Amino acid sequence: MFYLKGERPVGPARFEGGRLRGEIVLDYNSPALRCVLADPLAFTHSDAVTVLKDNARSRVVHGRIDGRDVVVKQSHAKTASKAFKRAFLPSRAARGWYAAHTVEAFGVPTASAIAYVDARHGPFRGRSWLISEWVSGQDARTCLTAPDIDPGERTRLIKAIVDIYARLHRARITHGDNRPENFMIHEGRPVLIDLDVTVRHPPWSLVFRRYARRDVRQLVERWHKELSIAEEFRRAFRDYGLEGA
Incomplete structure (x- = not known):
């Protein structure tokens, strides 16, 4: 979606678990991260995180994984019609993951994307989660x-x-x-x-x-x-x- 042929700047590791699929940056792939990816909904609604935003479109939380500060953005559709439309398109988390690595390749400072995961129901996409490094300031x-x-x-x-x-x-x-x-x-x-x-x-x-x-x-x-x-x-x-x- 974001890369032209021969320009892919990162080599992702695939992640699959039940109805969840996503990708992880190769230089960061730990048991604790895999545990979060196995049930991101539980992590984003746990007492261990601070909620930064929560509305009909997304929920954004600040937490820690392996002692490092991260931001997790959970995206979901506001209406049933939008959910049906987005079920056939790349998720917002996937778009954000690839975009972060693309702009970094062109020297743009951004929050490094660590992983993303999509909830799937057969070929259809539902909620998605993007895990990025926390940027203070x-x-x-x-x-x-x-x-x-x-x-x-x-x-x-x-x-x-x-x-x-x-x-x-x-x-x-x-x-x-x-x-x-x-x-x-x-x-x-x-x-x-x-x-x-x-x-x-x-x-x-x-x-x-x-x-x-x-x-x-x-x-x-x-x-x-x-x-x-x-x-x-x-x-x-x-x-x-x-x-x-």
Whole structure:
């Protein structure tokens, strides 16, 4: 879905257990991780995790596996009709897993994907779970609107976020969910998260430029209440030659 021929940057290990199927990064495959993958629903609803988000579309929790901090995103459809439609498509967890490894291959900082698993009923997909490394820090909106942030530091972070879009678009990748909250400021640099609607467009795609412009436009529009920040993003996008601002 995300790789062109001969470009696959990782070698996954397949995981199957009952009605659950998925993939694991080869350099991390432990008994504790396999235990979580065998029953991810129990893990995401256990007392050992902290719930970060829980709505009709997904449940996101922060927990620990083998002593390392992870985020587990459980995706599910909001309605029966959407569940039927998505039963025939790659799951959001699968899309997020492949997208994370793809953007990393192009030098984009993101939360490393550890594993994903789909619940299947015969050929049909149901819920899915994506396990990623935990990225500590503040989201871009919180960080850039902090009253004590240095203007020079804010400009540096804005340019770093725009540089991420430049890297994505050079690789013909569009993010699709362009909210400031999907950039975590970790150790002084922005990290892109939430890639389950990310798309890599083939060279012959007729819609890539339209989706790339939409990426830029949506991010700028998300700052409509902070006009000075929105204008700084516009200037940075124009300096990089990215259309849509």
